[in-house]
Amino acid sequence: MINGEAVSSSQHFEVRNPASGDLLGHAPVATKEQVDAAVAAAKAAQASWAAKSDEERKSILMQVSKVLEENSEYLAKWITEEQGKPMAGPGSMFEMQACVGWTQVPASLDLPVEVVFEDETRRDEMHRKPIGVIGAIAPWNWPLMIAIWQIVPALRAGNTVVLKPSEYTTLGTLEMIRLMNTVLPAGVLNSVSGDGKVGAYLVENKEVDKIMFTGSESTARKIIKASEGNMARLTLECGGNDPAIILPGTDIQSKAGDLFWGSFINMGQTCACAKRLYVHEDDYDQVVGALDAVAGQMPMGNGMEEGIVLGPVQNKMQYDKVSELVEDAKAQGASVIRGGSPMEGPGYFYPITLIGNVDNGTRIVDEEQFGPVLPIIKYKTVEEAIEKANDTRTGLGGSVWGDDLSEAAKVASRIESGTVWINQHGAIHPMVPFGGVKDSGYGVEFGVEGLKGVTQPQVISIKKAVAGEA
Ligand code: NAD
Numbered sequence: 001m002i003n004g005e006a007v008s009s010s011q012h013f014e015v016r017n018p019a020s021g022d023l024l025g026h027a028p029v030a031t032k033e034q035v036d037a038a039v040a041a042a043k044a045a046q047a048s049w050a051a052k053s054d055e056e057r058k059s060i061l062m063q064v065s066k067v068l069e070e071n072s073e074y075l076a077k078w079i080t081e082e083q084g085k086p087m088a089g090p091g092s093m094f095e096m097q098a099c100v101g102w103t104q105v106p107a108s109l110d111l112p113v114e115v116v117f118e119d120e121t122r123r124d125e126m127h128r129k130p131i132g133v134i135g136a137i138a139p140w141n142w143p144l145m146i147a148i149w150q151i152v153p154a155l156r157a158g159n160t161v162v163l164k165p166s167e168y169t170t171l172g173t174l175e176m177i178r179l180m181n182t183v184l185p186a187g188v189l190n191s192v193s194g195d196g197k198v199g200a201y202l203v204e205n206k207e208v209d210k211i212m213f214t215g216s217e218s219t220a221r222k223i224i225k226a227s228e229g230n231m232a233r234l235t236l237e238c239g240g241n242d243p244a245i246i247l248p249g250t251d252i253q254s255k256a257g258d259l260f261w262g263s264f265i266n267m268g269q270t271c272a273c274a275k276r277l278y279v280h281e282d283d284y285d286q287v288v289g290a291l292d293a294v295a296g297q298m299p300m301g302n303g304m305e306e307g308i309v310l311g312p313v314q315n316k317m318q319y320d321k322v323s324e325l326v327e328d329a330k331a332q333g334a335s336v337i338r339g340g341s342p343m344e345g346p347g348y349f350y351p352i353t354l355i356g357n358v359d360n361g362t363r364i365v366d367e368e369q370f371g372p373v374l375p376i377i378k379y380k381t382v383e384e385a386i387e388k389a390n391d392t393r394t395g396l397g398g399s400v401w402g403d404d405l406s407e408a409a410k411v412a413s414r415i416e417s418g419t420v421w422i423n424q425h426g427a428i429h430p431m432v433p434f435g436g437v438k439d440s441g442y443g444v445e446f447g448v449e450g451l452k453g454v455t456q457p458q459v460i461s462i463k464k465a466v467a468g469e470a
Contacts, residue, residue: 001177003041004186007034013194015171018084018312019302019347027170030192035162035201038190042133042160043207045187050130050158054110061107061156063183065100068148071179072096075144077304078172083143084311084348086303090265091311099148099176102446105430106153109451116459123462128455130158131233132209135202137223139215140314141269141370143169144176149445150212151180151189154454159210160188164202166215167195168315206230210454213237214271217394217439235443235453237271240396240436241368243389244274244425245411246287247382247402255401255423256290262399262425264295264352267313267372272397272419272426272434274374276365278385281378288356288376292338295352302347312348313371319348322371329355329364329375339372360388368394382411390416395437399425418444 001007009028017024030038049057068075072093079085079092087093111128118124136150147163154161165173170193177191192198196219203211203226210233213223217238227234244262246252252259263274279287300310313319323342330336339353353373358365364375379385389398398415400422402408412420418436421427428434428446435444443453 001174001181001189001191002034002038003045003190004181006178009034013167015082017081018314019349021346024081025171027167027174027193029194030198030201032201035192035198036205038162038192039133039135039202039205039207041187042162042190045185046130046132046158046160049155049160049185049188052158057156057158058107060183061103061152064152064180065103065107067179067183068096068103068176069100072100075099075172075176075179078175079144080303080311082172083140083169084303084314085266086308086311088303088307089309090261091303091309095142095145098142098145102145102148102430103152106156106451109156109448111157111448111451111455121464121466123464125460125462127458127460128157128452129458131454131456132159133207134159134161134454135205135208135211135232136161136163137199137202137211137213137215137219138163138165138173140166140168141266141271143173146214147173147176150214153445153451154212155184155188157451157454159454160190162190162192162202162208164192164194164199167193200226203227203232204229208232210234212445212454215239220441233456235435235445236441237396237436237445238439238441239271239368239370240394240417240440241275241366241392242272242397242399242417242425243276243278243392243415244399244401245278245382245385245389245415246280246283247400247404247408247411248280248283250283250402252283252287252290256294258424259401260291260294260298262421263374264310264372265426267310267350268374269314269318269370270426272428274399274425275369276389277374277376278379278389279376281380284376284378288337288354291354291374295338295354298352300349300351310352310372313350314348316348318371319350322350322369322373325364325367325369326353326355326373329358329362332358332362334358334362334364334375337376360391366392386411386414390414393439396440397421397426399423
C-alpha cells in the first residue's frame with residue numbers, strides 16, 4: 001500500500017497455515033524502489049497530516065478504530081489462519097479487541113504544552129512535535145496488535161508511517177493496513193512486505209526519522225548500526241526471558257490459571273511471557289501439580305475449530321528452536337513433567353511442556369525459548385531466587401507471586417526488568433508504559449510516555465518585557 005494505492009510486485013512468497021500446512025496465498029516482496037516510494041509518499045503526506053488539528057487527527061483515528069471493530073472477525077480469521085492462535089480464548093478475537101483498544105486510547109491522549117520554567121524575566125515552554133516519517137518493523141507473534149502499537153501513537157502525534165510486517169504473518173497485516181487506508185488520507189500509512197532485506201531497505205532510508213521495532217535482539221543490533229546513517233531515533237523491543245518467582249507458602253490454587261496464561265498465552269510466543277519459574281523447594285510439588293492440572297484442561301488444535309484455546313507454534317524456525325532446547329535440557333538430565341516431544345503432523349504442534357530438575361546454566365533456562373515450554377526451578381531462599389532471576393542480559397518483564405502484597409512488592413523492586421507484575425504476568429494496558437531494560441531494548445510504548453516517544457521536544461523560550469525596558 002503506497003500513497004493509498006494497492007501496488008503489485010513482480011516477486012511473491014508463499015504463505016502457509018501453521019496448523020495444516022495449507023497454502024493461504026502469496027505475499028508481495030517489495031523492491032528497494034518500492035520501499036523508497038513508500039517512504040517518499042509518507043514524507044510528502046506528513047506536513048499536511050501534522051497540520052491537521054489534534055481534534056481532526058483524533059476523530060480520524062476513532063474512525064480507524066471503528067473500521068477495525070467492524071472487521072474484527074474478518075481480520076481475526078486471517079490471524080488464526082496465518083499466525084495460528086485460535087479464534088477463542090486469549091486468541092485472535094482477543095488480539096482484535098486489543099487492536100481496537102490500543103487505537104482508541106492513544107487517539108484520545110493529549111500532550112499539552114508544559115511550562116518548564118517561568119520567572120519575571122522569561123517563560124520556557126516545552127512543545128511536542130512529530131518526528132517525521134516512522135518506519136515500523138513488526139514481528140509475527142501478535143502481528144496486528146504490535147503493528148497497531150507502532151502505528152497509532154505515531155499517527156496521533158502527527159507522524160506518517162511505513163510498516164513492514166513480518167514475513168511469517170504478512171497477509172492479515174496487509175489486509176488491516178488496506179482497511180485502515182479506507183479512512184486515512186493517502187500516504188499517511190503505507191506498507192511494504194518481504195523479509196529482512198526489505199526491512200533493511202526501510203531502516204537504511206535517509207528520509208526515515210524514527211524506527212519502531214519489535215523482534216529479535218540480533219535484528220535490533222543491525223537496526224542500531226543502520227541508524228548511524230540516518231540518525232533515526234529508535235524504540236527497540238527485543239523480547240526477554242522473564243522470570244516469575246513464587247514466594248514461599250503462596251496459595252497457588254487461586255493463582256494457577258493466571259500463572260498458566262502468563263506463561264503460555266499464544267503458546268509462549270509472547271515477548272513478556274513468564275519463561276522461567278522459580279519455586280521454593282517445599283512448594284514445588286504443589287505448584288507443579290496445579291500447573292499440570294490447568295494444562296490438562298486446555299484443548300489444542302486448529303484454532304478455527306470451536307473450543308480450541310491453544311494452536312500450533314507459528315513457524316518451523318521457532319518449532320525447531322523449541323524442540324532443540326527441550327532435547328538439550330533432557331540430555332542435561334532435566335525431567336519432563338508434561339509434554340516434551342513434538343506432536344504428529346500436519347502443523348507445527350508442540351504440547352504444553354513443563355520441565356523440572358533444571359537450573360540456571362541450562363539453555364532452556366538461560367535462552368528465550370519463545371514457545372510452549374516452562375522450566376521450573378527450585379530455590380532454597382528468596383535471595384537465591386532473586387539472584388537467579390536477575391542472572392540474565394534480558395530485562396523486559398518479570399513477576400512475583402505471593403499472598404503478602406507488601407512482601408511481594410519488596411521482591412518486585414529488586415527484579416531487573418522494565419515491568420514487574422505482582423500476581424499476574426504480561427498484564428499490559430494501553431495507558432501503562434511498557435519497555436525493556438538491558439538487552440531487551442530501549443524506549444517505552446503505551447500511554448503518555450509512549451506518545452512522547454514518537455515526538456521530539458521543542459523548547460520555545462520567551463524573554464519577558466521587564467518594566468522600565470524600552
Ligand atoms: P526477527 O528479528 O528476524 O524479525 C522481526 C522483524 O524484523 C521482521 O519483520 C523481519 O523481517 C525484520 N528484519 C529482519 N532483519 C532485518 C533487518 N536487517 N533490518 C530491518 N528489519 C529486519 O525475528 P524473527 O526471526 O521473526 O524471530 C527470531 C526470534 O526473535 C524468535 O525466536 C524470538 O525469540 C524473538 N522474537 C521476539 C518477538 C517479540 O515480541 N519481542 C517477536 C518475534 C520474535
